[in-house]
Amino acid sequence: MQRLDRLANLGMLSAGMAHEIKNGLVAIKTFVDLLLEKNQNAEMGEVVRNELIRIDALATQMMRIAAPQQATHQPVRVHEVLDQALRLLQPLISTKLIALKRNYRADADTVQGDGGQLQQVFMNLLLNAVESMGPNGLLTVTTERGAGDVDPPFLIIQIRDTGMGITPEITERLFEPFFTTKKNGTGLGLAISHRIMTEHRGTIHVESVPGKSSLFSLSLPMRHS
Ligand SMILES: Nc1ncnc2c1ncn2[C@@H]1O[C@H](COP(=O)(O)OP(=O)(O)OP(=O)(O)O)[C@@H](O)[C@H]1O
Ligand SMILES: [Mg+2]
CATH class of the missing domain: 3.30.565.10 (Histidine kinase-like ATPase, C-terminal domain)
Structure with a gap:
């Protein structure tokens, strides 16, 4: 029960945040992709892009845990x-x-x-x-x-x-x-x-x-x- 409670609280906290983070990431990622297209040896750019992908995956997971998903039976x-x-x-x-x-x-x-x-x-x-x-x-x-x-x-x-x-x-x-x-x-x-x-x-x-x-x-x- 405690585990479920913690998950529920976490969910409420993170749902909105994860969503906003993902919106921000879309803009940033588009921008980084464009920069990398113009400047192909930008080492730091690759690092930034990889970290963006990681944060995006994290936010997706947070939303999944948060969303009281309508389970279809x-x-x-x-x-x-x-x-x-x-x-x-x-x-x-x-x-x-x-x-x-x-x-x-x-x-x-x-x-x-x-x-x-x-x-x-x-x-x-x-x-x-x-x-x-x-x-x-x-x-x-x-x-x-x-x-x-x-x-x-x-x-x-x-x-x-x-x-x-x-x-x-x-x-x-x-x-x-x-x-x-x-x-x-x-x-x-x-x-x-x-x-x-x-x-x-x-x-x-x-x-x-x-x-x-x-x-x-x-x-x-x-x-x-
Ligand atoms: N099959 C396994 N063999 C060895 N360790 C495992 C195995 N499955 C889970 N674990 C251990 O349990 C931890 C938690 O697993 P969990 O899947 O929840 O998170 P994660 O794999 O670390 O990250 P995520 O799945 O979110 O990318 C892992 O970090 C690992 O230490
Ligand atoms: Mg895992």
């Missing part, structure tokens, strides 16, 4: 959404020489929810996994029907990497907004993902062997057919 085919997320990340996965294993074992994959938001969750987890690994890592995406005789049954989605792993101290703080160990991280990916999962009556859990691997498990109630 529709049937979502999870395997399709996973494939779409993996398609977007394919160039990065190839460049980093990471092997990808798809293990879709669930016999049914329809949940009720917002496909766009769920895709955002998958992207955040997949990106974290890719970022945690060097060359020759293995990224495994698994789905299966949850065990137990519950109604409705759960769909389990697992994203496993063979990366640096997560120490217990970091595990405690993983889902805090703005907690990051990365130089250019915003620390919002998992906070946003946690919120989206809760809104879908789902859960998100992590297990890790530090120095070796991490496993993020999602569970979502399946749609009654």
Whole structure:
């Protein structure tokens, strides 16, 4: 509850600010692009442009966390959404020489929810996994029907990497907004993902062997057919 409260407050504070920052950035970026076009060896210009892109991404994330998004509730085919997320990340996965294993074992994959938001969750987890690994890592995406005789049954989605792993101290703080160990991280990916999962009556859990691997498990109630 405390985590949700903090997110709500953060949201109200940052929504308007992020929007104004983005408006300002559009003007500045157009200007810098023009300057760079005229003066192609302007080293400082490149730095400015890259920082602008970074700030823009940060503001976009802030708006996402802030906006009480109208979640549309529709049937979502999870395997399709996973494939779409993996398609977007394919160039990065190839460049980093990471092997990808798809293990879709669930016999049914329809949940009720917002496909766009769920895709955002998958992207955040997949990106974290890719970022945690060097060359020759293995990224495994698994789905299966949850065990137990519950109604409705759960769909389990697992994203496993063979990366640096997560120490217990970091595990405690993983889902805090703005907690990051990365130089250019915003620390919002998992906070946003946690919120989206809760809104879908789902859960998100992590297990890790530090120095070796991490496993993020999602569970979502399946749609009654
Ligand atoms: N698969 C993983 N392996 C190792 N560490 C992880 C993994 N996923 C998350 N973490 C740790 O959790 C922290 C928070 O992750 P989160 O996705 O919320 O933010 P971020 O990746 O740092 O930044 P952002 O996602 O906003 O760009 C990361 O900085 C990293 O330390
Ligand atoms: Mg992240």
